[in-house]
Amino acid sequence: MGNSFCIGLDLGTSNSAAAVSFAGEDEIRTVPISQTAGPGLLGEKSQLASACYLPAAHEEALLASSLPWVPAGEQRDCLVGAFAREHGALVPDRLITSAKSWLCNAHVDRRAAILPWKSEAALHKFSPVDVSSMILAHLRDNLHFHREKWGGDDLLKEGQVVLTVPASFDEVARNLTYEAAEKAGWEHVTLLEEPQAAFYAWIAAAGSEWRSQVQPGDIILVCDVGGGTTDFSLIAVSEEDGELRLHRISVGDHILLGGDNMDLALAFAVKNRLQASGQTVGKWQFLSLVQLVRGAKERLFSECALSEVPISIAGRGGSLFRDTISAAITREEAEQVILEGFFPRCSVLDKPQERRAAALQEFGLPYAADAAITKHLARFLTESFKNVKSDSTLASELGLLALENEDTILCPTAVLFNGGVFKAAVMRERILGLLHDWSGSPEVRELEGTDLDLAVARGACYYAKLRAGGKGLRIKAGTARSYYVGLETSMPAVPGYQPPVKGLCVVAQGTEEGSVSALYESEFGLVTGQAAEFRFFSSNTRAGDVLGAVVENAATELDEMAGLEVSIPAAEMRPGEIVPVRLEVRVTEVGTLELWLVHVNSDLRWKLDFNLRAAS
Amino acid sequence: MRIVVTASAMLLIMVYYLLQYVGLAQIKSEAVLSSFPLQKDLFVAVFCVFMLIEGVLSLCCRREAKEKSEADKPDNTLNELRQERDSFKTAFAEAQERLRHAEASLQARERPQTVDAELVNLLSLLQEKGRLVDFLMDDIASYSDAQVGAAARVIHQGCSTALREYFSISPVFTGKEGEQTELPQHFDAKSYRLIGSVKDSVKEGASYNGTVVHRGWKTSAVNMPRLAAQDVQNPPWIIAPVEIEL
Numbered sequence: 119m120g121n122s123f124c125i126g127l128d129l130g131t132s133n134s135a136a137a138v139s140f141a142g143e144d145e146i147r148t149v150p151i152s153q154t155a156g157p158g159l160l161g162e163k164s165q166l167a168s169a170c171y172l173p174a175a176h177e178e179a180l181l182a183s184s185l186p187w188v189p190a191g192e193q194r195d196c197l198v199g200a201f202a203r204e205h206g207a208l209v210p211d212r213l214i215t216s217a218k219s220w221l222c223n224a225h226v227d228r229r230a231a232i233l234p235w236k237s238e239a240a241l242h243k244f245s246p247v248d249v250s251s252m253i254l255a256h257l258r259d260n261l262h263f264h265r266e267k268w269g270g271d272d273l274l275k276e277g278q279v280v281l282t283v284p285a286s287f288d289e290v291a292r293n294l295t296y297e298a299a300e301k302a303g304w305e306h307v308t309l310l311e312e313p314q315a316a317f318y319a320w321i322a323a324a325g326s327e328w329r330s331q332v333q334p335g336d337i338i339l340v341c342d343v344g345g346g347t348t349d350f351s352l353i354a355v356s357e358e359d360g361e362l363r364l365h366r367i368s369v370g371d372h373i374l375l376g377g378d379n380m381d382l383a384l385a386f387a388v389k390n391r392l393q394a395s396g397q398t399v400g401k402w403q404f405l406s407l408v409q410l411v412r413g414a415k416e417r418l419f420s421e422c423a424l425s426e427v428p429i430s431i432a433g434r435g436g437s438l439f440r441d442t443i444s445a446a447i448t449r450e451e452a453e454q455v456i457l458e459g460f461f462p463r464c465s466v467l468d469k470p471q472e473r474r475a476a477a478l479q480e481f482g483l484p485y486a487a488d489a490a491i492t493k494h495l496a497r498f499l500t501e502s503f504k505n506v507k508s509d510s511t512l513a514s515e516l517g518l519l520a521l522e523n524e525d526t527i528l529c530p531t532a533v534l535f536n537g538g539v540f541k542a543a544v545m546r547e548r549i550l551g552l553l554h555d556w557s558g559s560p561e562v563r564e565l566e567g568t569d570l571d572l573a574v575a576r577g578a579c580y581y582a583k584l585r586a587g588g589k590g591l592r593i594k595a596g597t598a599r600s601y602y603v604g605l606e607t608s609m610p611a612v613p614g615y616q617p618p619v620k621g622l623c624v625v626a627q628g629t630e631e632g633s634v635s636a637l638y639e640s641e642f643g644l645v646t647g648q649a650a651e652f653r654f655f656s657s658n659t660r661a662g663d664v665l666g667a668v669v670e671n672a673a674t675e676l677d678e679m680a681g682l683e684v685s686i687p688a689a690e691m692r693p694g695e696i697v698p699v700r701l702e703v704r705v706t707e708v709g710t711l712e713l714w715l716v717h718v719n720s721d722l723r724w725k726l727d728f729n730l731r732a733a734s
Numbered sequence: 735m736r737i738v739v740t741a742s743a744m745l746l747i748m749v750y751y752l753l754q755y756v757g758l759a760q761i762k763s764e765a766v767l768s769s770f771p772l773q774k775d776l777f778v779a780v781f782c783v784f785m786l787i788e789g790v791l792s793l794c795c796r797r798e799a800k801e802k803s804e805a806d807k808p809d810n811t812l813n814e815l816r817q818e819r820d821s822f823k824t825a826f827a828e829a830q831e832r833l834r835h836a837e838a839s840l841q842a843r844e845r846p847q848t849v850d851a852e853l854v855n856l857l858s859l860l861q862e863k864g865r866l867v868d869f870l871m872d873d874i875a876s877y878s879d880a881q882v883g884a885a886a887r888v889i890h891q892g893c894s895t896a897l898r899e900y901f902s903i904s905p906v907f908t909g910k911e912g913e914q915t916e917l918p919q920h921f922d923a924k925s926y927r928l929i930g931s932v933k934d935s936v937k938e939g940a941s942y943n944g945t946v947v948h949r950g951w952k953t954s955a956v957n958m959p960r961l962a963a964q965d966v967q968n969p970p971w972i973i974a975p976v977e978i979e980l
Contacts, residue, residue, distance in 0.1 A: 162957065436868050438888055444887070
């Protein structure tokens, strides 16, 4: 029964989920996830909170017992799920959240045990890769534990497993996610971009109807605002030999901004208002306030008739009557803080405010400096235009060759929303309205019908079925970015002047999975026994660059990533010898990037590793 | 078979000699008479052969019968084994019965503790999510309506979320309160409660007519977090632990 099970995994910043299906059946089922619901309690939820709590010494006995797949007497290093998040909020130094965002933080060593960040409470810390792996292991154990429900023992060994990553993840973060999945015991994992997964979920939900809802020439914006991250992608629809074709033509930057920020912002607004009127909101009360405003916000945005939602914030102590603070969240306040704060009306030319360099000194998570999601969207559409324009084939495919204006945006004709934030119609309407204003086109449609919370897992499962079945329409995607190796420019030394670094394109944007390319024109001399380092760059706006293309000033035109390093063991060659090598780049079947140095005159080869140690 | 063959052979010989004796042979032709001594010898030979066959057959039969009778003879060891088995069977059935009794009485004694622990668990969850125990254990008389109202909202915020998560609750009666409704004579007594003037004798096929005072509630599923097996401890059960900030 090779490949008969198809599993989709959504490793989210704040919530994770899994979906499962047989290759032969249409139904995609989301998997209920057993998780600790309290001390000694086990419950099921449709999602697994991506939060890890590190129990203190006195809690271990209490927390070890509840998971059914942990043998009696054994203990897990930490607790994953909703209770971990709830309980961890009361003991914040022992709580790890947003591990996924740490995976793509280039300022820290992502394999080093650094989480919980800056905590002195936990003796034993974990790396972002470890934490992601623990969440994936929980999903795996859960699926294995409930395997009878899905009909077999070999579920995990034989199946097609698709794991989603943000489209904005660079190759380092993708490789690390893959590493975490392997560490968690998942075999044969394939990576898929989350917005693509959301789009597949929409296709799965629309059934055979979907072809009538899009036409050739459509450009679909997948607008995914999750709990902690915002991710944009554009998918173009074209026609070839009477068949529809889908092509993911652009992906956005990684923006650490999401629904959790909105709840926090509203909670702060309410807290400030209460404190201005003389009431104090303690730190424990603030925690429950954040939960309360989330519920109030959802009600206000879904029930138009409500003008305000009253809330009561209980004290931590036992007397409810004495310590409870009453407040009301009004529609104006919620709209002001959330709609105008995160989705303000803005022009196409508005750019999100950039973080000043000084702010980087703390090296925490690089949260977005500007909360305006609409401004990030405007920039994404502008850059998408630039990206498409740089590739004449792509530009002519989309009919954009004639356009000369640099500030034009690539405007979508339809939008697919994803993420719990968009349960509120006002947010969707605001985005659609703005796109309408920006493009001047009569209508920007909304593609409806997906489950905003579980679409990514379901879409990943649908894609696993496509892979298992070998047929069905796939989105043409390949690598989301182009990649460059830095080359020192040889020029006469000028005091006080740093010669610019050139970028040699080693992976063109859209390079398909499973391709190997060798750069014959690039030959390096490596000294055996010594570590060699390369600077490594990427760009998501240079679709036109082909393999071997050279960018004159890499530092200004490209985004620098973790460096690459390699060392040729002296044992294989005579020490100190200069070995002629050339670069070979593989985009693997599973969607990770590998760079190799191949000896020009023999079969010897050495793999380049990303240097993840902090750049500082 | 054997008897038939012997008898018919004897009969044939007897008839032959009888016929000779009464002189009926005289009617036979000279040729027949001249061959008589030969025929007489033949008959004697046939008779001897028949007797021989008869003897052999009866010998065989006797052996067969002997063997048969030996097999039919009851074997004492086998009988003993059978009796032993039967007594074991009875003892086993008795033991099973006693085991069942023991298990049932053990369960009857153990069950309340599990059930109690689950009940405390529900209370504990409602306290954790919606502060229900805090609300009910506080002295309500000394606070103003506004304060009680604010506290009630805390309960509602938390407990309603918990209730919706753990149960799938919907009204039993799908219409509105105050509506007239008709119940068949054999209605589900668990789902409906008749109040007011409820008469004893209702004709066969008749129905109950009345006004819905309360729509009732039902839950189609229970999705409570379960207690891990080893966590069913003895009283006192902890509903909410003491909280100490470090």
